[in-house]
Amino acid sequence: MGTYWWKDRPEERFWLESTDRADIGADLRAPLADDAGRDNWRYTLFRSARPGDVVFHYDKRKAAVVAASRVSGPSVPAPIVWAARGSYARERGAKxxxxxxxxxxxxxxxxxxxxLPLAVLRAAKSDLEALVAALPPGAKYFPFELSDRPVRPLQGYAFKLPAAFVQAFPALQLSSLAHKGLTATANSDAGAELDRFRTLLSAIEAAAAPFAIGRLQERRAHFRGLKRTSKRIFRDPPPAADWTFHRGGREELQFNVGLDTLADQRRSFRAGVAFSLEPSRSLPDVSVLEPKIARFNAWMREHPDAFAELSMWWWQGSNRSPDLPPGPISPALARAGVFIFLGRHTALDSADALEALRTLDALMPLWEWVEAGPSFQAPLANRGGLDTLRLEAGREIDGGRWIRASSPERSLDIYLRHAEIQRRLKLQLLAEGCDEVILEPPIGRRAIDLVARHGTALWFYEVKTGPDDRACLREALGQLLEYALWPGATKPDRLIVVGEPPLSNLGAEYLDRLNASFPVPIAYRQLTLMSMKA
Incomplete structure (x- = not known):
């Protein structure tokens, strides 16, 4: 049979049976040769399974992975009544x-x-391709076809599942499997995820002071006439909980952070606001939230594009909706037992506390409108100086994630590419003689990708990962002009859009026309990750 790619890798102990058997889980059973009399790995691969290995069962009738079993002994000879199932076999009338x-x-x-349905695997196609590409050279024995067509099971019966596949889909890591030893990573992964969540929560609290969300409890005290305020934003989560909300938030539009799941079933970290309409001992009657939902809806109708970069989704029991565009909450959802969320979620391994703080900051005006009641006006102290640039509150970007990333990740992860462009741009500008370069300094409730200081002059840079210069300019200019021209904003001396594509002749003509009428010069700078060493 040759040497398999999982040789000397004890963690690679997962397999997949693809079948329409009525007695799934009874055993693994297949012929020793195909109908041409040849050894065919799609039949015989399970002979290499070892006692203790885990077999997941894909039920063709349900188009889903439905169960798991453990190998309890070595393979033994056993005759079988068998007919090939492929299209060629059907054409020959195989019996x-x-x-x-x-x-x-x-x-x-x-x-x-x-x-784990086939539809979820199809949605995760790019991740599956990256997973398979990362395997050692040679035959993969992977159970799903990854071509220009939608993902589908390969014809055959016996397949190998990489451990990374099992780790990528929470459905394959349930506690009901872990207590029987049917997933090697479930307990350790769950513990690692919980540790990661608590680390992010601590980092958010530690870095919150310069942000509007850092004054949340002061604002609550002002609105509610409280004499005492908490120094912390969030409640301490219970020992096994992977979520929490702001202190005092049970009867409010609550700032909420926690673990969630992306469309491709990877674990993610969410940050945003939520209405929890699930009755509890502390809030047995959730109807008290109805007036606040009405004010939420009024805000969303008045500001339909305010949160275009965020998403909404809801949970009812164990059922989660797909990510949806932000908008008013429908009466059908505003009922007991539903959890409604507005915010952002990112893959857990790349989640960032500062990104979460910026998301929470962006939602502060909505929260103030909902919680302060009809008489709310923005406090005078926040007017005029709202968009003051705070250079001292910038951040650093570590190049380690780029160095460790696989080639598919470098190509497909736009957040990874964006951060690496920022990091390299800073190095370039310092080498060119800039006095100071700051990454993501806050300006009001947003952050500029990069600010360079030339003496007393400030240059604002906005990085975009669009496919061409037109897309980069279109996405960046609205932000840059708001940063520069909004009343009370810190005025820059130059605005620069940064993208990987070169500036075309039409793009240059477009900038010439803009510069003929705008008070702040606008430029384009190309920085391609392919032209520089990491």
Missing amino acids: PTELPGYKVPLEDYTELGAT
Whole structure:
């Protein structure tokens, strides 16, 4: 059979049975040769499974991974009544025939609490491609076809699942499997995810002072006439909880952070605001939130584009909606038992406390409108100086993630590319003689990608990862002009759009026309990640 890619990798102990058997989980059983009399790995691969290995079961009738079992012994000879199932076999009219075969005994058959359907795998196609590309050279024995067509199961019965595949989909890591030892990473991954969540929560609290959200409890005290205020934004989460909300937030539009799940089933970190309409001992009657939902809806109708970069989604029980565009909450959702969220979520391994703080800051005006009631006006202290640039509150970007990233990640992860362009741009500008370069200094409730200081002159840079110069200019100019021209804003001396594509002749003509009428010069700078060493 040759050497398999998982040789000497003890963590690679996962397999997949693709079948329409009525007795899934009874055993693994297949012929020793295909109908041409040849050894075919799609039949015989399970002979390499070892006792203790885990087999996931893909049910063709349901188009989903539905269960898992454990191999309880070595393969043994066993005749089998078999007929090939492929299209070629159907054309030949293949009929069941008793053939020499083998059997692998199984134990601990366990149905998944939530199946892993083919639709989810199709949505995660780019991640599956990256996962397979990262495997050692040679045959992969992977169960799904990754071509220009939608993801689908390969014809065959016996396949190998990489451990990274199991780690990528929470449905395959449920506690019901872990307590039987059917997933090697479930307990450790859950613990690591919880540790990561608490680390992010601590980092948000530690870095909150320069942000508007850092004054949340002061604002609550002002609105509610409280004499005492908490120094911390969020409640301490219970020991096993992977979420929390702001102190005092149970009866409010609550600032909420926690773990969630992306469309491709990867774990993510969310930050935003939520209405929790789930009755509890502290809030048995959730109807007290109805007037606040009405004010939320009024704000969203008045500011339909305010949160275009964010998403909304909701939970009811274990059912989660897809990510939706922000908008008013429908009466059908404003009912007991529903959790409604507005914010942003990013892959857990790349989540960033400062990004979360900026998201929470962007939602502060909405929260103030909802919680202060009809008489709310922005406090005078915040007018005029709202968009003052705070250079001392910038951040640093570590190049380690780019160095460690795989080639597909470098190509497909726009957040990773954006951060690496920022990092390299800073190095270039310092080498060119800038006096100071600051990454993501806050300006009001937003942040500029990069500010360079030349003596007393300030140059604002906005990085975009668009496919051409026109897309980069279109996405960046609105932000840069707001930073520069909004009443009370810190005035820059120059605005620069940064993108990987070169500036075209039409793009240059467009900038010439803008510069003929705008009071602040606008330029374009190309920085391609392919032309520089990491």
